[in-house]
Amino acid sequence: MKTFNIGELSEKSGVASHAIRFYERENLMPEPARTQSNYRRYPEDAIARLQFIIHAKQWGFTLDEIRELLMLQDANGDRAEAKRIAKKQLEKIRHQIQSLSRIEAVLSETLEECSGEGPMDGCPIVEAIAQKG
Amino acid sequence: MKTFNIGELSEKSGVASHAIRFYERENLMPEPARTQSNYRRYPEDAIARLQFIIHAKQWGFTLDEIRELLMLQDANGDRAEAKRIAKKQLEKIRHQIQSLSRIEAVLSETLEECSGEGPMDGCPIVEAIAQKG
DNA sequence: GTTGACCTTAAAGTTCACTTTAAGGTTATG
DNA sequence: CATAACCTTAAAGTGAACTTTAAGGTCAAC
Structure with missing residues (x-):
């Protein structure tokens, strides 16, 4: 299974690295695995999750609302x-x-x-x- | 000619006193006359100017744009x-x-x-x- | 004559959704 | 082995349009 550094994820998703870290702090993105040197290591589905966030933003959802939707998904609510x-x-x-x-x-x-x-x-x-x- | 304190102007215009002072700093409202005790003293037409600002905001103009419109009016541009x-x-x-x-x-x-x-x-x-x- | 409702200023705080900065540590390339 | 391009954190800055706070001065009523 392929995994990515934050920079690669940023390129693939179109979301700036800093924004990805921001989403992590804001509980929109889960804390990813880390390498020995403490680099974030993302699985492929992190791209889809970021794209979900982008699209929901385009639909006018606030980050609070997006977090709610993501939490529902995560909990299969x-x-x-x-x-x-x-x-x-x-x-x-x-x-x-x-x-x-x-x-x-x-x-x-x-x-x-x-x-x-x-x-x-x-x-x-x-x-x-x-x-x- | 009637004149008002900032509180009276606030009541009559529906704009908070602090917002009125803010508009003054931002050059949307002219500096008004002062009493001996340094209180702001507004003429009646200050109400209309504040209402112009409120309406322009409702129309989606930014304060920058409203300032432009007001400056044009002031200069009879x-x-x-x-x-x-x-x-x-x-x-x-x-x-x-x-x-x-x-x-x-x-x-x-x-x-x-x-x-x-x-x-x-x-x-x-x-x-x-x-x-x- | 004192209480409470007004007024003054400058500066900091608010919200949203990030971005930028500072001050480093790590990895890939030549 | 140096240097550039990555990565780390915490904290501060951005912009819009105010609001709140702090620390006072003034005025009307009882």
Whole structure:
């Protein structure tokens, strides 16, 4: 079975060595085996675990939430828990989309109103921020 | 003309006194007049300026961007500049909506696939994070 | 005349997710 | 055998946008 130094793992996973050590301190990565000279030695599945972390981050999960998901996996815990976490995340994302969409609508409307010429005094953009909030 | 202490301004604007002093340090709020005892004394339009800041923040502008907008207003600068800043912000928001929508689609699909019952092993949510990224 | 609610400053703390620095020890290459 | 490229730790720094703390001075009410 192949094993890796932290630098090799970093290259294969796309996560900086320092970040890997950080994840270890934060209990997202398990403490790996050590060589005689105290170097960390990782098994192949450490790559998948780091990629899981990367992907979950891209999905907007915080490290706290990712840790929860990983701990569930490690303990082969209850699927209901994972669903609860993911559901909460989906709601968070939908909420964000809604408020961004509202802002998008008002902002694009305002931009159309503003000729982009003349002095700031009376500028529709500034007035929109001041009034419509 | 009415003037206010920082506490009164805080109440009227909904911005904490400490945050108001912070905005002063950060050049978002001008240095106000002082009483004999060195208390800050604000004119009425300080309320509107703070509300402008609050609203711009809700629209996703950073304090740096808000400072730029306020400086343009103070200098009665060029409307084209304000439009440029707002345009950049609109693009940022549209970009955010797009990537959140992509995540929303995959995450809601995944949630439908997951019964929410049984052990973590083989859970569609975990697999989706691990694979689809 | 003292209590309590205000105000002042500078500096340090918060959260998140790392990155950077300092001060070393180890291993691979020429 | 030197030197470069790895590895180790602990601690401090980053950035955004504040908040909290420390150590006071001031003002209104009873």
